[in-house]
Amino acid sequence: MKKWAVVMLVLSMFAFTSSTALAHGNDHKDDWNKGKLQSCNEVVASLNATLAKVKNDWTRTVLKRMIANFKAECSQGSSNGNGSQNDNNIVNADKSALALQFLGNDNANSVTLPIILPQTGKNGSSISWVSSNPSVISNDGLTIRRSTNVDIAVNLTAVIKRNSASVSKTFRVVVKANLPQMTDVQRVQMDSAALAIKFGGSDTINSVTQPLNELPAKGVNGSTIKWTSMLPSVISNDGKTVVRPSNSSGNAVVVLTADIKSGNYSETKIFVLTVKAGLPDAQRVAADKAALQITYGGSDTINRVTRPVVLPSTGVNGSNITWTTSAASVLSADGKTIHRPAAGSAASYVVMTAIISSGSSTDVKIFVLTVKPQFTSAERVAADKAELAISYRYGDNASSVTGSITLPTGGYYGSKIIWYSSNPSLISDNGTLLYRPANNQSDVSVTLTAFISNGDSGDIKTFTVKVKHY
16 A cells, blocks of 8 residues: 555544544534534545545455444434433443343353343433444353363443434453363473473573573463572572583583373473683683673664663673663663653764673773654654564464464554454454454464554555464
């Protein structure tokens, strides 16, 4: 899609969103008038004009969905404006009082039984219901089909009517998975086979020089895991503290034992780690100087600094590191405070000096950072697009989605982000996984499109993911 079309789409979307948000915030209390209805229709006309010029099939599908949504809003706003004040008061009162009725110990976040959906409001309104996924919860709420392996979020929308007055209210519920039965022995054995330690930096099981990144406390199938270090003075039980032996003592061998348990069954898994001996002071300082790097935020680099930086206070081999800055008014000595030049100004150059010491040995390392001026709206969009990523459930990735996806709604530099799914019945626009294909069906690819806007600038970024079958 051409950039002018993207910008028109994003601007139209936000222009309309801001006006409808006020209307929803007041529950449509007769705040529609001819001027607002005309504005609404102008947005629809603008989108139709964009649709006529766009060739991309996916983009046309998104535009058609938006046009349908806007037309529905226009129609609802118009009817509210023409309805009687009394009917409006009644449906709004019934909307405020409306609630779902759960059975047993169920609640909105844990549905296993049918849901009672009121058909009449307390003040006499008629109520009809629509399920966003009737194959999981029927429109009347009386039929529940639980999936295996994955919880499914469903929107239940009530349309509350009295004569010409009408409002809607949506409830989100989560239908809990009907997990396949697994014995404690099977769960423990599977979690034991999958269990691994995550090491820091370039460390391996045969060369540990820094704290461990992770000792999992829970297995992928739900077992609990308790860790014990046979030499806690070298590696703590949680792996967060590693004390390397002195150079004269040689390497240390540490046994970490994982106690994996489910129910009354447990197994142990043993990992044998080698903690490398420390270096003499001069070698330690030299090695830490060679390895020393500044950690930049987002997509920043030494030649493009736009946010605070992380300055290590300890080298990977144990040296102490202190920092000085040549321009504290731009970037503080701890790297946590940054004041970028104004938009249109020249970049600022900051010299960050690291003083590395161990015992009687000392050395310095210098970094020259380029702090960029404040971004224009177009630059903010470009930066937020470059850094935009989606997050998956533990163990998932773009080629294997088994759970809901986290979709950011804003960028670091202030851009707004709205998402559209190419298959909203499978993955909703907010990233919720609604169902997975059956085990006799193929995996399904879904395109998630992000509309990124800031001020008068906009752009898009797409991600393609594959939803795995059971």
